[in-house]
Structures are given as structure tokens and as C-alpha cells.
Amino acid sequence: MPSPQLRALGSFRRWAGSAPGWSGRVAAPLWLSLGQAIHGQGGRLMGLWGEDRRAAEGCFLVHGAFLFEQGLLLAEQEVNAARPETPSLAAIFPAANRMERTLYDLLGIRAQGLADQRPWLRHQAWPEDQFPLRADFPGSDLGSAGDDRYAFVPVSGAEVHEIPVGPVHAGTIEPGHFRFQVLGEEVLRLEAHLGYTHKGTERLFQGRDIAGGARLAGRVSGDSTVAYGWVYARAVEQILALTPPPRAQWLRALCLERERLANHLGDLGALGNDAGLAFALTQFSRLKEDFLRDQERYFGHRYLMDRIAPGGVAFDLDAGQCASLREAGRALGLAVARLQEILAEHGGLRDRVVTLGRISPPLAADLGMMGVAGRASGQAWDLRVQFPQSPYDALDVRMALESDGDVAARMAVRFAEITESLRLQDQILDALPAGETLLPVAGLPADGVGAAWVEGWRGEILLWLRMEEGRITRCHPQDPSWTLWPAVEQAALRDIVADFPLINKSFNLNYSGHDL
Amino acid sequence: MYRILREIIRLGRVGDPPPKPGPAGADGVPGYFRHSLAIRQVDAGSCNGCELEINALNGPHYGLENAGFRFSASPRHADVLLVTGPVTRHMAEALRSTYAAMPHPKRVVAVGDCACCGGVFAGSYAVLDGVEAVLPVDLHIPGCPPDPDALLRGLLTAAGEPPLAVEESP
Numbered sequence: 182m183p184s185p186q187l188r189a190l191g192s193f194r195r196w197a198g199s200a201p202g203w204s205g206r207v208a209a210p211l212w213l214s215l216g217q218a219i220h221g222q223g224g225r226l227m228g229l230w231g232e233d234r235r236a237a238e239g240c241f242l243v244h245g246a247f248l249f250e251q252g253l254l255l256a257e258q259e260v261n262a263a264r265p266e267t268p269s270l271a272a273i274f275p276a277a278n279r280m281e282r283t284l285y286d287l288l289g290i291r292a293q294g295l296a297d298q299r300p301w302l303r304h305q306a307w308p309e310d311q312f313p314l315r316a317d318f319p320g321s322d323l324g325s326a327g328d329d330r331y332a333f334v335p336v337s338g339a340e341v342h343e344i345p346v347g348p349v350h351a352g353t354i355e356p357g358h359f360r361f362q363v364l365g366e367e368v369l370r371l372e373a374h375l376g377y378t379h380k381g382t383e384r385l386f387q388g389r390d391i392a393g394g395a396r397l398a399g400r401v402s403g404d405s406t407v408a409y410g411w412v413y414a415r416a417v418e419q420i421l422a423l424t425p426p427p428r429a430q431w432l433r434a435l436c437l438e439r440e441r442l443a444n445h446l447g448d449l450g451a452l453g454n455d456a457g458l459a460f461a462l463t464q465f466s467r468l469k470e471d472f473l474r475d476q477e478r479y480f481g482h483r484y485l486m487d488r489i490a491p492g493g494v495a496f497d498l499d500a501g502q503c504a505s506l507r508e509a510g511r512a513l514g515l516a517v518a519r520l521q522e523i524l525a526e527h528g529g530l531r532d533r534v535v536t537l538g539r540i541s542p543p544l545a546a547d548l549g550m551m552g553v554a555g556r557a558s559g560q561a562w563d564l565r566v567q568f569p570q571s572p573y574d575a576l577d578v579r580m581a582l583e584s585d586g587d588v589a590a591r592m593a594v595r596f597a598e599i600t601e602s603l604r605l606q607d608q609i610l611d612a613l614p615a616g617e618t619l620l621p622v623a624g625l626p627a628d629g630v631g632a633a634w635v636e637g638w639r640g641e642i643l644l645w646l647r648m649e650e651g652r653i654t655r656c657h658p659q660d661p662s663w664t665l666w667p668a669v670e671q672a673a674l675r676d677i678v679a680d681f682p683l684i685n686k687s688f689n690l691n692y693s694g695h696d697l
Numbered sequence: 698m699y700r701i702l703r704e705i706i707r708l709g710r711v712g713d714p715p716p717k718p719g720p721a722g723a724d725g726v727p728g729y730f731r732h733s734l735a736i737r738q739v740d741a742g743s744c745n746g747c748e749l750e751i752n753a754l755n756g757p758h759y760g761l762e763n764a765g766f767r768f769s770a771s772p773r774h775a776d777v778l779l780v781t782g783p784v785t786r787h788m789a790e791a792l793r794s795t796y797a798a799m800p801h802p803k804r805v806v807a808v809g810d811c812a813c814c815g816g817v818f819a820g821s822y823a824v825l826d827g828v829e830a831v832l833p834v835d836l837h838i839p840g841c842p843p844d845p846d847a848l849l850r851g852l853l854t855a856a857g858e859p860p861l862a863v864e865e866s867p
Contacts, residue, residue: 306786306823313822320822327790348791351770353738353751356788377787378742381823400817403746403842447752460701466756467711473753483844484746523700693744696787 184251186218191256196419200570200634201252209268212258215245216273224249225549225562226274227634228643228659229281231288233315235262241290243267246632246643246659252568255632255645260290269295276549276664287314287383302376302696304328313384331374336362341369344678348377355692359681366677371670378696386656391417391491391622394653398644399486401658402694407433407440408637409658409694410489412644415633417491420648421625427614429493431572435609436485436494438602441638443472443484445595445602446517448689452592453524455683456533464520468513475509493619503610514603521596534588538672538684541586548668552640552661554688557594558586564636576608588687598638627651639691640665660694712758733765734856737775737799741792741831742785742824746842747809751779754845766852772798777855780832783811783824789831796832804835804855808848813837 187193193205207215216226227246234242241260246253260267267284269292270277281292282301289312291298303309305326311318336343341364348356358374382401386394398413399406411433418425425433446469453461473483479502480488481495488496498506524530540550545558555562565578581597583590627648634643640661647655669688673681740748754761755768769775772795784792796805807828810816815826828834838851 304787318822323786323822325786325789325825327794328787348788349739349772349795353740353748353755353768355740355743355745355748356791377791378740378782378785379787379823380742380783380785380818381821382818385818385821397817400744400746400841403744403749406744406746447749460705463757464704464708466753467708467758470712470753470756470758477844484749484842486746486841519700519704523704526700691745693742696742 184218184222186221187215187254190215190218193254193256196632201568202255202632203252204255204257204632207256207258209258209260212245212268213270213273215247215256216270219247219249219254220273222249224254225551226270226276226280226664227253227641228645228657228663229270229277229284230645230657230659231260231284231290231314232647232655233288236316241265241288243284243290244645244657245270246645248562248641250567253632253634265290266293267291268293271295271297274549275547275667279666280663286312288312289315299332302379304376304379305330306379313381318384328374328376331358333360333372333374334370336370338364340364357692361673361678361681363678366679368673368676368678368681371673371681373666373670375666375692376696378693380693380697382697383655383657386653389653390651391627394646394656395491396487398656398658399489401697402660402691403484403486404444405440405637405639405642405660405691405694406484406486407436407489408635408642409644410487411437411635412633412642412658413646413656414489414491415635416631416644416646417622417627417648419631419633420627420629420646421491421622423492423620423622423625425493425620426617427571428497428616429618431609431613432494432496432498432618433489434572434576435606436480436488437635437637438605438609439472439476440485442513442599442602442606443469443476444638444689445599446472448686449520449524449592449595451686451689452534452588452683453530455686456530458524458527458530461520461524461530464516468516471509472513475506479506490619492622493617495619497618498613503613507607507610510603510606514600517596517599524592531589533680533683534592534687537588537676537680538687539585539587540668540672542584544671545586545668548671549664550668552665553594553598553638554591554665554668555640556581557583557590559584562641564634564641572609575612576605578605588683591687637661639689658694658697660691662691662695665690666695708757712760714760714763734776734852735767735769735774736777736779736852737769737772737795738779738781739788739792739795741780741782741788741812741828742818743782743809743811747781747812750842750845750848751781751808754848759845759849761849764849764853765856772796773800775799776803777852778803778805778832779808780805780812780828781808783815783818783821783826784828784831785824787823789825792828792831805832806836806838806851806855807834808838808851809843810839810841813839816841
């Protein structure tokens with residue numbers, strides 16, 4: 182149960198299902214007290230989003246997802262339809278800043294007390310007085326002009342100059358703008374401007390059925406398609422009060438660990454490359470490509486897209502395939518261990534990554550960091566460890582934790598997680614329960630609210646879903662990048678501009694899953 | 698250094714040799730391949746799945762540079778613009794500017810279902826349902842995402858006949 186302090190603020194009821202979670206409504210004047218109570222217990226803000234409930238309840242709703250040591254708390258607040266305002270949580274949780282600006286961009290709900298009222302996801306594609314997530318969004322008057330009016334915070338001084346970078350970058354990466362204010366080589370200030378990949382994903386969810394939503398959820402972010410597929414499926418299953426077969430749950434975890442492996446392999450190669458060590462890129466690219474080819478061979482898709490379906494999984498493995506995966510995992514583990522030794526002893530690489538892009542543990546705690554970057558700065562959050570849901574409750578995951586908070590620490594966390602995910606893969610393949618893998622969900626009466634979370638390879642991913650008569654009326658996916666992007670801005674300070682690609686890659690945050 | 702050399706030797710050559718220019722095959726790869734092309738990639742709002750495959754194409758299995766292609770950091774040096782994503786309204790202007798910065802002659806390749814027609818994001822208020830809404834497209838490579846093999850075959854097609862020189866500067 183939530184603490185007495187929280188119970189005093191609203192009536193929270195326990196969810197059905199294995200995840201420890203509570204939900205309930207909080208009166209607007211108590212919204213800040215709720216944030217302070219969560220923060221006081223060492224909790225964090227996971228996500229913040231709004232919903233147009235004017236037709237059903239005559240008001241807007243603002244939803245907040247908070248994680249604290251006992252589990253997840255989903256709080257909602259009624260917002261007056263005539264005067265849509267909500268108290269700002271940004272003074273308590275820095276990550277709320279951009280979430281609250283987005284709340285205005287998409288729904289027209291103004292955060293009271295938030296000094297920074299610049300648009301965040303809205304550039305110049307739609308007028309300031311139109312809000313895409315309102316039911317009466319006209320969708321007319323849309324443009325595609327470049328966003329050259331964003332008011333970056335200025336830094337003045339005789340020697341200071343600005344370097345604008347993006348949205349198109351030199352490499353094959355996602356688009357975003359970085360504004361550097363530098364003194365000589367040193368970065369004085371960095372501000373990111375995102376939203377370039379805003380696709381209207383949340384509105385696209387609306388009106389879809391279970392299967393249509395699953396296809397879209399798998400494409401919120403391609404590099405996390407398993408994680409998003411899983412949270413979506415779990416949210417649907419919560420609404421349907423359906424438990425997928427045990428074999429399906431174990432196969433889902435296998436997919437999630439393999440997604441972690443594929444991304445960590447790619448990142449370690451790219452980090453070596455950004456430090457001038459092309460050897461690392463070639464070696465890790467080869468390991469990753471062989472790994473992806475195995476996924477095509479045994480799972481049916483190189484990135485495991487659409488493998489997880491509401492009701493279970495859309496594939497199965499036979500004994501021979503399990504043996505092959507185990508064998509390939511052993512070879513991969515040996516190869517990575519050899520590379521880890523070489524990289525650890527490579528003076529040129531160590532010179533570049535040690536002490537670079539440092540986020541100290543206290544700063545990481547202030548920023549609410551988690552995931553790979555959080556664990557590299559001593560923030561011991563891993564949903565697989567703290568709130569294990571089937572099959573992780575039977576797997577005994579060991580958390581990777583470092584405290585230096587630099588690029589080297591973020592590399593070390595990835596190496597440790599590769600070893601751990603390979604161990605988990607072995608455990609899963611050894612203990613895979615027999616039985617069916619998919620329950621039919623088409624045609625079941627989907628009506629209600631569901632929420633799910635999972636520890637994706639970057640960090641924790643949350644998805645909240647409301648369905649009415651088999652159709653989605655609101656779906657909000659929350660990527661950990663929302664909380665972690667401000668940390669990148671902090672990490673670049675006092676280092677030189679030329680080191681930014683390395684710092685940025687060591688976080689490797691999401692654009693598509695953030696911009697939605 | 699010794700250990701790095703040992704790993705390089707252990708790795709050896711991986712993957713298949715890239716498709717060679719030659720007589721037209723049944724698979725539709727063009728008869729010959731005249732140019733060495735520089736590619737500029739722009740993500741116009743993809744889910745990043747296509748980027749994963751384009752990066753994979755750059756790995757040791759595919760011998761991209763053996764096949765005559767390399768990625769360019771600047772559109773000023775590029776012959777081919779490789780575009781992914783459904784083209785969000787927020788990226789349309791940057792995409793146009795990138796195309797305008799490329800020298801003639803130039804080609805545009807739309808990569809993935811989204812760039813071809815909007816894919817799963819088609820119909821959204823925030824996207825333009827594909828590259829054709831913004832730029833003339835020479836070749837579509839569908840797939841979600843298209844694998845590196847499909848990308849390589851597409852690039853060879855884009856580089857094949859008719860030669861790039863037939864395009865006129867405006």
C-alpha cells in the first residue's frame with residue numbers, strides 16, 4: 182500500500198495484475214503535495230500526459246506516473262475545460278518541464294508556475310491556438326515551415342559564440358537540433374531542440390482496434406520495438422483481464438533481452454568509432470549483424486518487430502532452435518569478453534572516454550535519471566530487479582551499477598548488461614515452459630484502462646491505454662529519453678565541442694519515441 | 698596492438714562479396730554500374746528502424762564501399778539522397794534544404810514503407826505521407842524496414858542506367 186502520507190492525498194486503489202501499482206484521482210490543489218510526497222520518499226516522475234475527457238466527463242484529465250520504492254502510482258487530476266490549467270511539477274521534478282510544455286502544445290493545458298512557456302513538440306506545423314489531441318482539432322491550416330523562431334536561451338559575453346547543429350547531422354542518425362554556446366573549445370551551455378520527428382503518433386492510436394494499435398506500438402521507436410510491443414500488449418491484456426500463456430511470457434523476456442543485446446553491441450562499436458577506434462566498430466558490427474541474422478532465422482524478423490502480440494507471441498522456438506541460440510550466445514559471450522579486455526587496455530580509447538561527459542550521482546538523482554545512463558551514475562533503478570514481473574521474478578536479474586558517471590562508466594554498464602543478458606538468455610532457454618504461445622484476443626470486449634511498464638534497453642518504458650468498445654481512445658507511450666535528454670545537456674558542459682558526439686552516443690537517446 | 702591484430706586476423710573477411718556489375722540478371726540488378734556514388738542520408742521522421750538497417754549496411758558483411766558507395770557527411774558532396782520516414786511537417790523544410798544543397802545530377806531514394814507512402818503513420822496531421830510530397834523520387838525501396846540486401850540492390854538500381862548525366866540542371 183502507498184504510505185499514509187499518500188493515502189491522505191487521494192483514494193488510490195491497487196491494480197489487478199502482477200505489477201505493484203496504484204491509481205486514483207487527486208484534487209488539483211493537492212497535485213503539488215503529491216509530487217512533494219513522492220519526491221520526499223525518493224520517488225521519481227516517470228511520465229506526465231493529458232487527455233480530452235470533455236465528452237465523457239466534461240473536463241480534461243492530467244495523468245502523472247510516479248515511481249517510488251513500493252511501485253508505480255498513477256494519479257489523475259481533473260482540469261477545468263473552460264480554464265485548462267495545472268500546477269507545475271517542474272520545480273520538484275526537472276523532467277516535468279518539457280512534459281508540461283508538451284501538455285500545452287498538444288492539449289492546451291497550461292502549467293501554472295512554469296517559467297519556461299516555450300513550445301516544445303510544436304514547431305510551426307500547426308497554429309498556436311490549435312491542439313492536436315483535443316477531439317475538436319480541426320487539422321486545417323497546417324504548414325511545414327522550418328522552425329527558425331525557437332528562442333534558445335542566450336549566453337552573452339565578448340568571446341562567446343554559438344554553434345547550431347542539426348536537425349540534419351553528419352551521420353546516419355535521427356534528427357534534432359543542438360545549440361552550443363562555447364568559449365573557445367569549451368561548451369558553456371548546450372540546449373537541445375527536439376520535435377522534428379513528431380508524427381502525431383498519439384492521435385494515430387485513437388480509433389484503432391487491438392491489432393492496429395499493436396502494429397503502431399511496435400513502431401513508436403524501431404530500436405525498442407520489443408519493449409513498446411510488450412508494454413502495449415500488457416496494457417491490452419490488463420484491460421481484457423487476460424493472462425498470456427507462461428511460454429509466451431518467457432519468450433517475451435527472451436526478445437527483450439535480445440533487443441538489449443543488439444543495441445548494446447551496436448552502441449559499443451559506435452562509441453569506439455567516435456573515439457577513432459574503427460577496429461571496435463568493425464568487430465561489434467560483425468557481432469551485431471550475425472546476431473540480427475539469427476533473429477531473422479529463428480524469430481522471423483531482424484529486429485523482432487511484431488513478434489509480441491496482445492495475447493502472447495507470434496512465433497515459437499523448437500528444441501533445435503533453442504540449442505542453436507544457446508550455442509551462438511556462448512560464442513558471442515567469448516567474443517565480447519575478448520573485445521572488452523582489448524578496449525579496457527587501449528590507452529587511446531581510455532584517454533577519450535574516462536572523465537568525459539560526467540554526471541555525478543547527486544546530479545543524476547536530482548535529474549531523476551535511470552536506465553543505462555542512470556545506472557552509470559549510481560542510480561540503482563532497474564524494473565527487472567525491483568519490480569520483477571513474470572518471468573523476471575523467476576530469473577534473479579543482477580543489476581549493473583557504476584558510479585563514475587562518465588562515458589567509460591556508460592560503456593562499462595553496457596558490457597556488464599551484455600554478460601547478464603546472455604546469462605538470462607541461457608536461463609530462459611533452459612527453463613522455457615511448454616505449452617501454447619498465443620491466446621486469441623480479436624473480438625473480445627476491450628473496455629477500460631490499462632498501464633504497463635518494462636525495463637527497455639535504454640531505461641524504463643511506460644504505456645498507458647484507454648479503450649472503449651474495442652477501440653483505443655487514448656494511448657500514451659512514455660520513453661525514458663524524456664527524462665534523460667536534459668542530462669545530455671548537463672554532461673556536455675565543460676567538455677569540448679569535438680567530444681560531444683562521443684558523449685551523445687554514450688547516452689544514445691531516442692528521438693522518435695520522444696517526439697511521438 | 699598484438700591482440701588487436703589477432704582479432705582482425707580472426708575476423709578475416711565476413712559476409713558475401715557485393716553484387717558485381719555485369720550482365721543483367723534475373724533479379725533485376727542493372728546491366729552495369731558506372732559510378733561511384735556518395736550517399737547523403739536524411740531521417741525525415743522515421744521510427745529509426747530504417748536507420749538501424751542503413752547502419753547495418755555499412756558493416757563488414759556488406760562491403761558497401763567495394764560496391765562503389767560511401768556515405769557523405771555533407772549534401773554538398775552527395776549524388777544520392779537516401780530518405781527515411783513519412784516526412785514529418787517539422788522535417789520537410791530541412792529535407793528540401795538538404796536536397797537543394799546537393800549538386801546536379803542527383804537522385805532521391807525513398808527508403809522504407811513510411812518514405813514510400815507514409816506507412817503506419819499515413820494520414821496523420823503531422824506527416825506528409827512520403828517523400829514524393831516534397832521531392833521528386835527516383836526509386837522506392839519498400840519494407841519495414843528494408844534489410845541491407847534490399848538497400849544494396851536498390852542503390853545499385855539507382856546507380857544504373859540511365860546514367861546520371863541525362864538529368865538536366867534547372
